[in-house]
Amino acid sequence: MTKQRNIILKPIGVIHNDVEDSRDASFDWSPVISNIELDERYTLYTHGIDQHSHLLILFWMDRPEKKQLQPLVYPRGDKSLGKAGLFATRSPHRPNPVGLKLAELIEVHGNVLIVKGLDALNNTPVIDIKPYLPGYDSPI
Amino acid sequence: MTKQRNIILKPIGVIHNDVEDSRDASFDWSPVISNIELDERYTLYTHGIDQHSHLLILFWMDRPEKKQLQPLVYPRGDKSLGKAGLFATRSPHRPNPVGLKLAELIEVHGNVLIVKGLDALNNTPVIDIKPYLPGYDSPI
Numbered sequence: 144m145t146k147q148r149n150i151i152l153k154p155i156g157v158i159h160n161d162v163e164d165s166r167d168a169s170f171d172w173s174p175v176i177s178n179i180e181l182d183e184r185y186t187l188y189t190h191g192i193d194q195h196s197h198l199l200i201l202f203w204m205d206r207p208e209k210k211q212l213q214p215l216v217y218p219r220g221d222k223s224l225g226k227a228g229l230f231a232t233r234s235p236h237r238p239n240p241v242g243l244k245l246a247e248l249i250e251v252h253g254n255v256l257i258v259k260g261l262d263a264l265n266n267t268p269v270i271d272i273k274p275y276l277p278g279y280d281s282p283i
Numbered sequence: 284m285t286k287q288r289n290i291i292l293k294p295i296g297v298i299h300n301d302v303e304d305s306r307d308a309s310f311d312w313s314p315v316i317s318n319i320e321l322d323e324r325y326t327l328y329t330h331g332i333d334q335h336s337h338l339l340i341l342f343w344m345d346r347p348e349k350k351q352l353q354p355l356v357y358p359r360g361d362k363s364l365g366k367a368g369l370f371a372t373r374s375p376h377r378p379n380p381v382g383l384k385l386a387e388l389i390e391v392h393g394n395v396l397i398v399k400g401l402d403a404l405n406n407t408p409v410i411d412i413k414p415y416l417p418g419y420d421s422p423i
Contacts (some may be wrong), residue, residue: 148294149291149292150291150292150293150294150343150408150410151289151290151291151292152289152290152291152292152379152381153290153378153379154288154290155378158349159413170405181370185354185370185378187355188354188368188369189352189368189370189371190354190366190367190368190371191367192367192368192370192371192372194367194371195371196422197422198346199383200381201379201381202343203290205351208312213326213368214325214330215327215330226330227330227331227332228327228328228329228330228331228332229327229328230321230328230329230411230412230413230414231330231331231332231334231335231414231418232323232414233413233419237308237411238293238295239293239295239341239410239411240413241341241410242293242401243339243341243380243383243413245302245420245421245422247422249416250356260403267385268290270379270381271370271377271378271379271381272339272370273370273373273383274370274371274372274373275393275422276373277416278423279373279385280385280420281335281388281420281421282337282385282415
């Protein structure tokens, strides 16, 4: 493999909600409402985003407990299934802890997006916002 | 908004295929076969991933033409629809050009994943591999 250089990202905003602490795998995030506050320079970047019912939110999972990466983990912490390779799971303890979650877009107020179902803790940095496109983001 | 620090990612591998140059929006990526060569240290991380028919591939779009970010762009380059805010499109010219594509998993050979439908150029760095989970990654 060719030598790969580091990649530098700049957060574009921050997530606000009332979930302050890490939750176990049984926690139901589906009703959680989050305000995604983008940097004001990105206000125009959300123009027309309300034509999409769902968004894909990329965020930086900066608060998993600091622990060494494990190649094999229990999916969703469920020990009945046996361990799987980390890339076969959605564990937050990843080489690059970029979170990805589909969320329902509720309202847009300029640089603030109100979404439902995002599974990120309060104050999580946001990396990117993409519209969910059914024909592109789901298996044919 | 609170001041956000830079985030540093390390590529976990590289994409190999026969698409060398940027393609226009009409290019059909769906039949393109790519080999995702992960760093050998991640071989065990793919254990059991063949239980998933589709993967979400996160990659670094390191070869869009260098041009200034535009807050408003034509979705898929289609001028008939009018401009939309960048975050309402999948344009690769983003503040953080992280690509996200659902791809069909064809074969696994240790640290090499063979996938179909990934829309990344040859030699694109890979950031993360996640299993596609139908109940989690699609609207209810």
